[in-house]
Amino acid sequence: MTYTLPPLNALRAFEAAARHLSFKLAAHELHVTPAAVGQQVKALEARLGVRLFERLHKQLILTTAGQAYLPGISDGFRHIAEATSQLKPAGAVLLQLGVHGNLDLRRLELAEFRSAHADIGLRVLQPAGLHELVEGKVDLLIARGLGHHPGYRCDRVNEGSGLGDWLIAPEGTADCPEIVCFREWLRALPAENPLANRRPSSGRHQRELRRV
Structure with a gap:
């Protein structure tokens, strides 16, 4: 089965920004600039054809579409993290x-x-x-x-x-x-x-x- 997925970096930027409701805090977590997070989210919105955030003055708010999208993306990253943690490299x-x-x-x-x-x-x-x-x-x-x-x-x-x-x-x-x-x-x-x-x-x- 072939999965049709948006770019992983864009999904990471969205998920982090949605959790923090802040491009700045998401950027700190991901070790990039706030501008880079904003650009990734904007590219994701363009790809999906929906707005995920309302960008107000000094405030970031999830749209209805963003609220619906976030749980599935967060669950996906959690499952990947859990699967990775269970893969123990060779060695005691x-x-x-x-x-x-x-x-x-x-x-x-x-x-x-x-x-x-x-x-x-x-x-x-x-x-x-x-x-x-x-x-x-x-x-x-x-x-x-x-x-x-x-x-x-x-x-x-x-x-x-x-x-x-x-x-x-x-x-x-x-x-x-x-x-x-x-x-x-x-x-x-x-x-x-x-x-x-x-x-x-x-x-x-x-x-x-x-x-x-």
């Missing part, structure tokens, strides 16, 4: 890694990590930030910033001062075996990889991440 322990949106995942050599650590099921969320870490959507996070967050262990993954990439984990779980394993993986990345400063001379001489 699930590790959920969040990564900021500007980082090229190829730099992390995740396929090699999975091959080398078959006991860890690694799942990646990108883009992700402190919001996802605080809410427990990820177990640890590679974030771009200054790396000072009370209650969290922050390890810099590139040399220098000021803004940089940091591996961030809650203090209470920062020393869990799977998180320690991934931290050590970052330390051993090859020198040509922008996340690493130099190639270790041996397995026992890995570059130490600077902890704050």
Whole structure:
């Protein structure tokens, strides 16, 4: 059976905006600009041939059509999320890694990590930030910033001062075996990889991440 569906990004924009009744809050959730949310919703309305929102001064209101459309879309996303959560990657322990949106995942050599650590099921969320870490959507996070967050262990993954990439984990779980394993993986990345400063001379001489 072939499903005739509107673009997924447009549906996500509508569903988030409808829940928040705000393009701004939807944009924050989806890590895009309010203008992008507005454009996606407008494109969806054009495709469907109906208005989903009344755009009043500083207020967003669902139309009758929008109110009728929202429950089915929300249920659809919930079913997808539930089905995804039941698909557990290979490995006895699930590790959920969040990564900021500007980082090229190829730099992390995740396929090699999975091959080398078959006991860890690694799942990646990108883009992700402190919001996802605080809410427990990820177990640890590679974030771009200054790396000072009370209650969290922050390890810099590139040399220098000021803004940089940091591996961030809650203090209470920062020393869990799977998180320690991934931290050590970052330390051993090859020198040509922008996340690493130099190639270790041996397995026992890995570059130490600077902890704050």
